[in-house]
Amino acid sequence: MLFNSFEFLVFFPxxxxxxxxxxxxxxxxxxxxxxxxxxxxxxxxxxxxLFGITMVTYLSARGTEEAEKKTFQGKMGVYLKKACVAVCLxxxxxxxxxxxxxxxxxKNIVLPxxxxxxxxxxxxxxxxxxxxxxxxxxxxxxxxxFVSFFPVQTSGPIERSxxxxxxxxxxxxxxWENVKTGLSLMLWGYFLKxxxxxxxxxxxxxxxxxxxxxxxxxxxxxxxxxQIYCDFAGYSSLAIGAARVLGxxxxxxxxxxxxxxxxxxxxxxxHISLTSWFRDYLYIPLGGNRKGRIRKYINIMIVFLVSxxxxxxxxxxxxxxxxNGAYQVVGDVLRPIKQKITDCLHLNRYSFFYQTLQKxxxxxxxxxxxxxxxxxxxxxxxxxxxxxFTEFDWKVMTDGSLYQLGxxxxxxxxxxxxxxALLVVDxxxxxRIYVLDLLKERNICIRAFVYAVLLMIVVTFGVYxxxxxxxxxxxxxx
Numbered sequence: 512m513l514f515n516s517f518e519f520l521v522f523f524p525x526x527x528x529x530x531x532x533x534x535x536x537x538x539x540x541x542x543x544x545x546x547x548x549x550x551x552x553x554x555x556x557x558x559x560x561l562f563g564i565t566m567v568t569y570l571s572a573r574g575t576e577e578a579e580k581k582t583f584q585g586k587m588g589v590y591l592k593k594a595c596v597a598v599c600l601x602x603x604x605x606x607x608x609x610x611x612x613x614x615x616x617x618k619n620i621v622l623p624x625x626x627x628x629x630x631x632x633x634x635x636x637x638x639x640x641x642x643x644x645x646x647x648x649x650x651x652x653x654x655x656x657f658v659s660f661f662p663v664q665t666s667g668p669i670e671r672s673x674x675x676x677x678x679x680x681x682x683x684x685x686x687w688e689n690v691k692t693g694l695s696l697m698l699w700g701y702f703l704k705x706x707x708x709x710x711x712x713x714x715x716x717x718x719x720x721x722x723x724x725x726x727x728x729x730x731x732x733x734x735x736x737x738q739i740y741c742d743f744a745g746y747s748s749l750a751i752g753a754a755r756v757l758g759x760x761x762x763x764x765x766x767x768x769x770x771x772x773x774x775x776x777x778x779x780x781x782h783i784s785l786t787s788w789f790r791d792y793l794y795i796p797l798g799g800n801r802k803g804r805i806r807k808y809i810n811i812m813i814v815f816l817v818s819x820x821x822x823x824x825x826x827x828x829x830x831x832x833x834x835n836g837a838y839q840v841v842g843d844v845l846r847p848i849k850q851k852i853t854d855c856l857h858l859n860r861y862s863f864f865y866q867t868l869q870k871x872x873x874x875x876x877x878x879x880x881x882x883x884x885x886x887x888x889x890x891x892x893x894x895x896x897x898x899x900f901t902e903f904d905w906k907v908m909t910d911g912s913l914y915q916l917g918x919x920x921x922x923x924x925x926x927x928x929x930x931x932a933l934l935v936v937d938x939x940x941x942x943r944i945y946v947l948d949l950l951k952e953r954n955i956c957i958r959a960f961v962y963a964v965l966l967m968i969v970v971t972f973g974v975y976x977x978x979x980x981x982x983x984x985x986x987x988x989x
Contacts, residue, residue, distance in 0.1 A: 512552040514749045515704055522549070527756055531685050539656055539679060542757070549661040550624075557623045564603055565658045568633040569651055571599035572640040576647040596641050603630050612824040625665035627821060631788055633658050636672040638792055645672045653679050660759075662750040666743070668764040668784035675759065683758035695947055696752030698965055703745030705973030707929050711738040713917035714926075719885055724898020726907045727916075728882075735885045736878040737930055740769065743782065767937040769877075772869035774838040777877055785821075789814050808843070812836040826889040834880040925972065 512518050526545050530538055551558055578591035607630050610622055636657070639645040648654040657676040663669075670676075711734050718731035747764040754761045762784050771777035778786050794814045800807040812833070819832020858865055886892035907913060914920045936946055950958050 512549055514746065514753075515701065518552070523753060530757060535682055538683070539653055542661075543652055543656045543659065546656065546659040546661040546664065550659065550664060553624045560606070560623055560626065561629065561659055561664075562655075564606070564630060564633055565655050567599055567602050568637050568658070569648075569654050571595045572637050572647040573649070575637065575641050579643075592641065596637060599634065599637050603634050606630075612820070628667045628669055629658050629664055631785070632663075632667075632669045632671075635669070635788055635792060636676070639672050645676070648672075648676060648680070660754070662753040662759075663761065666746050666750070667782075668747060668750065668762045669788050670762060670784070674762060678759050686758065689755050689758055692947065693752040693755030693757075695950075695962070696748050696755060698752075698962065698969065699947075700745045700748030700750075700752060701969050701973065702965060703741040703748060703933075705969055707926070707933065708738050708741035708745060709973070710918070710922070710926050710929075711735075711741070714913075714923070715885070717916040719887070719891075719895070722891055722894050722898065724895055724900075724902040725904055727913075728895045728899045730913070732882045732885070733878055736769070736874070736881050737933075739881065739884075740765075741933070767940045769874050770870055770937055770941045771873050772866055773842060773873055774835060774876055775842065777873055778835065778839075785818075789818060793817065804843075808840045811839055815839075822884070827883045827886055827892060830889055830892075831880050831883045834883070835877070838876055838880075 512522060522545075526542075530541055533541055547558060547561075550561055572595075574595035575592050578588045578595060580588070607626060610626065636645070640647045648657070654676070656679055657670070657672070658664075660670075660675065660679075663675075715731045715735045715738055718727045719735075723731070744765045751761045751764070764783050766780040766783065768777050768781035771780055794810055797810040797813060798806055799810060815832040815836030816829060817832070818835075819828040819830070822828045822831070853860060860866075882895065883889060883892045886895060911920070914923060918926065939946060950961060
């Protein structure tokens, strides 16, 4: 069941209505039931995997906490505590690796939807219990809801126990402001997905499927960066909005990432829940930046190579992760040289021109790495790069050939207009000026007009737009 499907548009209102009608003591049970039903709608076999991982991590956390009580009686408690975490790690990530990386061994296994997300979320909880940052949840039903909560189970955000689980443990009351805010976020998410991402995908897919080079490849790569942002940020907005309607506040997952002035800043603002997970449960345990510069660089490369593998089995993902890691290592090495050049040229680092140039360079670096992410294979990406140099021709910008790849001239211009609108929203967001907050300050007539126009755009240019099809979100594949 997709967020952008008719089934969800029937499912969600029914869930919300029943949720607020039934007695409060039954609300978590109701959400657990509908969350498993939501997951069941993909494939009934996935239920056993979700339940199995839930059970393993629940017992591991309980065992870790019980072992902690015995640590003062000798080393046995310490060993038991570490053994619980080790067994949990081997089972969870053993299953994940078997399913996800079967392509490397010549097998072709269908990857269960969302397995990477709820595996990371549940293991992060076990690690938090191990470190003493949270108390093991004794109520299995509450913990099962934490792992399976339907807004986040398929593509995140990857939640933490001190946020989502804590809210599950407390009583939630109906709040009309939460409902209005949640529906507004969902409407924005539908705009990003249906009006922008799916429209951009038509042109991008046509170029990459034909392995076209030159201007086509440059435009398609630039646009894919926007597409994946709109697709994933759109999903996150839908998930956060749906949870808000139900009274939950999920973690923010994007913070105007394409306005970052460095690649390291980009990764602090892109897919924040995953980046922070790697930081807390991989980068810091490896030593972080506490063991010298060389070790810091090695740790960065390990994290981003693992991040590449997390996204899928294939050399293209390793190259993508390696590039993003290398950008940061090289950037850190060259930072003193860049500062000296800036000082010698008497450039103002805080000027609009200087910071804009940084943002453009960062976007181009990140976007080049996206080429490997999008291409069918590493070989396909290399062929597209080669063709970009050997088949480059500016004439395609004016001879109308761009409009023969799925989007007409008017549709292409509309796409560019929506990208400009998104840029304005992100610029305001960067300045901590939120459009939703600005709307709340206006009278009800203005708010109603804006929401009505946005809804009309979604329905007219999204659901009934060019070549519309209920396609999956990009990150469902990971």
